[in-house]
Amino acid sequence: MLKALTGSSLVKTSTSSPLTRYFGHLSKSKTKTLGKSHGRVIILGSGWAGYQLLRKLNKKDYEVTVVSPRNHFVFTPLLASTAVGTLEFRGIVEPVRGYSKDIDYHQAWVDGVDLKRQVIRCTSNLEDNKGQEFELDYDKLVISVGAYANTFNTPGVKEHGIFLKDISDAKKIRNRVLECFEYAAQPGVSDQEKAAKLHFAIIGGGATGVEFSSELYDFISEDLSRLYPQLMDHTRMTVYDVAPSILNTFDSKLADYATKKFTRRGIQIKTGTHVVRVEKDYVELKEEGKVPYGMLIWSTGLSANPLVESLKDIAKDERSHRILTNEHLQVLDDEKKEPYSNVYALGDCATILNQDLPATAQVANQKAIYLSKTLNNEVKGKPTDQGFSFKNMGSMAYIGSWKAVVDMSAVHEGATEGGFLAWLFWRSAYLSMTVSARNKMLIPMYWFSAFLFGRDVSKL
Structure with a gap:
């Protein structure tokens, strides 16, 4: 290996490989x-x-x-x-x-x-x-x-939990959901095993945890219920949070509205809950002890x-x-x-x-x-004297079944909405914020395709 030093750029390369020429070019850019x-x-x-x-x-x-x-x-x-x-x-x-x-x-x-x-x-x-x-x-x-996702040094989270930060995480989640249903559909699996494998635990009741829970509920109720009707009685979802309520950064009325919608759909919400550790097939809670799960999503803040x-x-x-x-x-x-x-x-x-x-x-x-x-x-020779000032444009969260909550009270007092109209605003707002014209065309196309033909259930 040769250390090539040019200007202030130091690169370790091999003198004979194409990589040498490539990184050698980098080393020369001063x-x-x-x-x-x-x-x-x-x-x-x-x-x-x-x-x-x-x-x-x-x-x-x-x-x-x-x-x-x-x-x-x-x-x-x-x-x-x-x-x-x-x-x-x-x-x-x-x-x-x-x-x-x-x-x-x-x-x-x-x-x-x-x-x-x-x-x-x-x-x-x-x-x-x-x-x-x-x-x-x-x-x-x-x-x-x-x-990075904040695990609060909880044992087993990095090894057995799934985060939702990047495309690779989303792919892992989709495959894991389908894996759980396919496992439960195999012959010889007891009802107890089915209930354990089809328990989806979401740790964190903020906007990310709530939106994922809502999307998963739609997926199960609209698509997987047609493909695995015999497994619906064994399927359940639980949202755990250490806080006293979900969506605690939203207006309290909107948080209560989301809680009621979740409860009516059978999504359990367990607040004031502390995770002690996470194992491959169960999560240990301070309040309940060991609770089996098939997939655990960890969404509790940042580190x-x-x-x-x-x-x-x-x-x-x-x-x-x-x-x-x-x-x-x-x-x-x-x-x-x-x-x-x-x-x-x-x-x-x-x-x-x-x-x-x-x-x-x-x-x-x-x-x-x-x-x-x-x-x-x-x-241009025009120094900026004024410092950064944040303008809060409000918060939005999807809560499933074509409903959302929108809290824009920071913009205008009382500007809060929950329900179908909020969902229309949620979708149109995010579509308008999408960067490229290509994705502004692709996203509505995917939405329409999922509505018309159902979601894709292929493991990737």
């Missing part, structure tokens, strides 16, 4: 010599914050580079729909490279950031050279790596990304461990709380000092728009 007046902006992550920023950033004056282990953006509000076949996976993804030919992209993990040298250390996430290390230097760095945890010399929130920034989204020094002028953080991995904003797609999206305007104005 900042301030890119033909762009304001140098290289590296964006870490392709989630809501990172993808919106790469779309809005001025690419005539900035060399925009995106580093992310996945080469696409996921429209997460509709992720639960793909887990049960209401939508297909392609309808909610946007390729990073597909948006613009004027950006550079590397499918890799970021292992560390050297703030003094202005360098990021990366590891390739490609199958043909997985683990290959390389470095990239930057003029401006934007950290938008998101966050810090490992990259964020590894970063030194930057300030972090003591409670959430997210990166602390000032009102201009600049990362703060750990000691004096002074900003790094060329390092920014936004999305779920960051929070503003003395502003406890929620880690939601809405906040991440607005931060990305603000930062893009700031950096674009910098090119």
